[in-house]
Amino acid sequence: KPITEQHLRCVVDCFSVEGEFAGALPYGSGHINDTFAAYYQLADGTSKRYILQRINTHVFKDPKAVMENVIGVTHYLGKEIVKAGGDPIRETLNLIATKNGEYYHVDEDGGFWRMYIFIEDTTTYQMVKNAADFYNSARAFGKFQLLLADYPAATLHETIPLFHNTVDRVRQFKEALAANATGRANDVCDEIEFVLAREADTHVLVDQLADGKLPLRVTHNDTKLNNVLIDNATGEGICIIDLDTVMPGLSLYDFGDSIRFGATTAAEDEPDLSKVNFDISLFEAYTKGYLEVAGKVLTANEIQNLPMGAKLMTLECGMRFLADHIAGDTYFKIHREGHNLDRARTQFKLVADMEQQWDEMHKVVKKYI
Ligand code: ATP
Numbered sequence: 001k002p003i004t005e006q007h008l009r010c011v012v013d014c015f016s017v018e019g020e021f022a023g024a025l026p027y028g029s030g031h032i033n034d035t036f037a038a039y040y041q042l043a044d045g046t047s048k049r050y051i052l053q054r055i056n057t058h059v060f061k062d063p064k065a066v067m068e069n070v071i072g073v074t075h076y077l078g079k080e081i082v083k084a085g086g087d088p089i090r091e092t093l094n095l096i097a098t099k100n101g102e103y104y105h106v107d108e109d110g111g112f113w114r115m116y117i118f119i120e121d122t123t124t125y126q127m128v129k130n131a132a133d134f135y136n137s138a139r140a141f142g143k144f145q146l147l148l149a150d151y152p153a154a155t156l157h158e159t160i161p162l163f164h165n166t167v168d169r170v171r172q173f174k175e176a177l178a179a180n181a182t183g184r185a186n187d188v189c190d191e192i193e194f195v196l197a198r199e200a201d202t203h204v205l206v207d208q209l210a211d212g213k214l215p216l217r218v219t220h221n222d223t224k225l226n227n228v229l230i231d232n233a234t235g236e237g238i239c240i241i242d243l244d245t246v247m248p249g250l251s252l253y254d255f256g257d258s259i260r261f262g263a264t265t266a267a268e269d270e271p272d273l274s275k276v277n278f279d280i281s282l283f284e285a286y287t288k289g290y291l292e293v294a295g296k297v298l299t300a301n302e303i304q305n306l307p308m309g310a311k312l313m314t315l316e317c318g319m320r321f322l323a324d325h326i327a328g329d330t331y332f333k334i335h336r337e338g339h340n341l342d343r344a345r346t347q348f349k350l351v352a353d354m355e356q357q358w359d360e361m362h363k364v365v366k367k368y369i
């Protein structure tokens with residue numbers, strides 16, 4: 001249902017904001033939530049804007065749990081940033097309370113709304129253009145992990161259960177194979193074989209978590225470049241945003257997913273595999289930035305497993321694309337025939353490249369310990 005101006009007026013009226021509401025405009029290029037900039041006129045003649053968001057409740061079926069996670073993490077971050085002598089208004093998201101003293105408002109249609117302080121004079125980039133951008137985002141995600149190192153991660157809601165449980169992902173993959181809803185499994189034997197040959201790997205991180213050899217951490221789970229606000233003055237990544245998918249997990253999930261999407265020479269859906277290569281220099285840029293900041297809180301075993309994090313997140317993603325291809329493209333939107341198969345193949349190509357450069361990846365990690 002489209003959001004009318006009248007509706008927006010009603011919503012913002014529930015939040016405890018100084019000044020006179022002057023209107024709201026769609027803002028940014030997020031794909032999940034409805035994001036607006038809400039403008040307010042202040043008594044001194046200046047104006048101020050806030051980020052107003054309606055949570056996508058088709059994606060997040062339990063928005064209350066999402067908000068409890070966001071509240072927990074942002075309040076904790078605020079305190080840690082103050083302790084570290086930073087600016088708690090620019091370096092973390094800050095929720096605005098409602099007039100009822102809550103941090104979200106549920107409208108009459110069941111829409112879930114929240115408001116944040118607008119962090120001014122920053123930019124978000126959509127794509128990794130160079131190693132420096134990637135390095136800056138690594139430092140920002142490293143700082144997120146550093147500041148949240150002592151957060152009681154187990155108290156967070158697992159809003160998407162088993163999200164990066166690679167063992168369970170294999171189970172789901174096999175289910176799609178067995179059902180073979182489209183009959184396509186018969187045409188992708190090499191790709192299926194690629195996954196099944198690596199089934200033992202999918203246990204490596206999950207088992208170490210179960211055995212207490214890897215610590216449960218706060219994970220972001222959407223570590224894209226455009227979820228980092230870059231300070232216009234310094235070029236540094238100052239604030240991690242988009243905390244909807246914050247959950248308990250492994251630091252290696254966030255690290256690995258960043259490498260998966262960033263340390264590559266081609267788009268995720270490039271059909272020409274000769275263009276798709278794992279880029280070890282981008283891997284190095286990210287590893288350097290991440291370890292420079294998070295290195296002091298990560299355990300030796302976490303650091304040792306960074307390459308495995310990269311490989312398993314990439315394998316998992318490929319396996320999900322392939323399962324969806326076989327199931328008939330019911331989860332990931334496709335824009336052409338075989339789109340999910342192309343996507344699966346790029347991921348498997350990256351996994352194969354990583355395996356070939358396994359020793360080099362470990363050497364890079366050692367260099368920045
Ligand atoms: P995605 O598609 O990445 O999941 P989303 O729909 O969850 O996006 P957000 O990433 O939370 O939405 O926000 C959309 C955009 O709004 C961001 O990319 C950023 O440009 C901007 N933005 C969000 N919060 C703030 C803030 N507090 N201050 C300034 N800009 C912000």
Ligand code: MG
Nearest residue numbers: 030226227242
């Ligand atoms: Mg986002």
Ligand code: MG
Nearest residue numbers: 032222242244
């Ligand atoms: Mg998001």
